[in-house]
Amino acid sequence: MKTSRYHVSFYIIIPLIFAGYAVLASISTYRLTQYCLKHDLDPGSLLLWALIVISIIGSVCGLIIVWILLKPVSNFIRNAQSVMPLKEAEEDAKDPIEKWGHVFNEITSRLSIVETKELFPEIIAESEIMRAVLSQIKKVAPTDSTVLIIGESGTGKELVATSIYKQSLRNDKPFIKLNCVAVPDGLWESELFGHEKGAFTGATSRKIGRFELANSGTLFLDEIGDMPLETQAKMLRVLQEREFERVGGTRSIKVDVRFIAATNKDLKKMVEVKKFREDLFFRLNVIRLDIPPLRDRRDDIAVLVNHFCRQREIEVSPIALQMLMENSSWPGNVRELQNIVERAAVMSENDIIEPRHLPENIIGSGIAPLLAVSSAGESPDAGDDNSPPSLDDQLSGIERAMIIEALRKSEGVQVKAAGLLRIKQRSLWHRIKKHNINAKAFKKNN
């Protein structure tokens, strides 16, 4: 095919082969029947043999075609299997097609991680839910549509707004931020629209407002839920008409601004209780991006911790990392995680974050205390309620700690970890699943 002058698509050639073969088979049986009738022979047994031969030739042709088609796929799968993470992905697949499905899914997922890392180097996220958000950002960024970013405090709304700006067609134009919580009462209009000299007592010179500063660029209104109602009405006019006057001025100023707003408040509820204007809400809610809280994307914890550690040139021990991954609440989201790593980095003596450097609420749940104590070399604490953990719980905790230690030593390579523990790889894999350990977190390149 590569060297021939003409290229025929498989979509044409394969149906043609089968159609041609069917025509040939029909002609030969027809001819055979005619021959038998002409020579007074019984066509039954001859036709039976002919059908057997036709079927055998048909099967061989089918086999060759399937082999030609699947050869590059199986070559690819074989090469992909030499990559360690893909080996893990196909572990529980029973038949080859299911196995290939697993491998392809894993490859697609990894390619999308690579793409997101390239497009959004500052946003660290590997969870599916965040990757969906990032692909939404990729779509909306180059448009001029207003974006409303909703999410709890510390989820990364500002980071997302900045990424939208960076990926937008206005990325060489101004990016002006306004934190609505930080604007003092009475200064709203001057802050947004600017003022003329002498507009009010203290207006000693002309001030350019945020709308004007953001002209031809992007205006990011953080914490929009904290904007007072009377300012919302004025804001609505700018959103609709892209026009306003400076305080104390008479001239209308036209601006070309893209708006991005963010809030951690439930604007719909605020509309219901008349604390936020419905018309403004609809104007802002053109494209809505929901940033999930960290507790709903625990897959991101390991990569985030490793990222924050890299920034501070320190490391995190796998047990400490596992404890961070096990924590289920994270009310302060990524900011809280970042602060914990920062604090632990300051406290660590040898540039490795150990469980003892983590706050009480992180090491104080589940089997974490057992691991924390064992890693710190102290005796196990029975807990506040004076009821020591059961033997089964303790054994399970020890098993878990040993697996984590082996994964740490083997840098997440499960064959090696299984060797260290002197168990079969399959058994290790089952135990990893049972204890809900994120084996990927131990890989060096994480």
Ligand SMILES: Nc1ncnc2c1ncn2[C@@H]1O[C@H](COP(=O)(O)OP(=O)(O)OP(=O)(O)O)[C@@H](O)[C@H]1O
């Ligand atoms: N996915 C992420 N990758 C890397 N850093 C992140 C990520 N998400 C958040 N951060 C970091 O967490 C901190 C808080 O993020 P950010 O200020 O964007 O959150 P926010 O939702 O705007 O918070 P708030 O509502 O309190 O203003 C920042 O230092 C930011 O760099």
